Amino acid sequence: MTQEALGRKAGFSASHVIAVEGETRALTMDFVRGTDPALETGGVSMNA
8 A cells, every 4th residue: 555545544644654654753543543444454452
């Protein structure tokens, strides 16, 4: 999946996805919650 497609599915811009991947923007729970369904990872667990 492209960064643009992920951003579109998750409600973020491609530049936001790129910044998180490049570690120039913090990874937030909002980002995790948005990208989880887009990536079909099965849900966010806080017990890990």
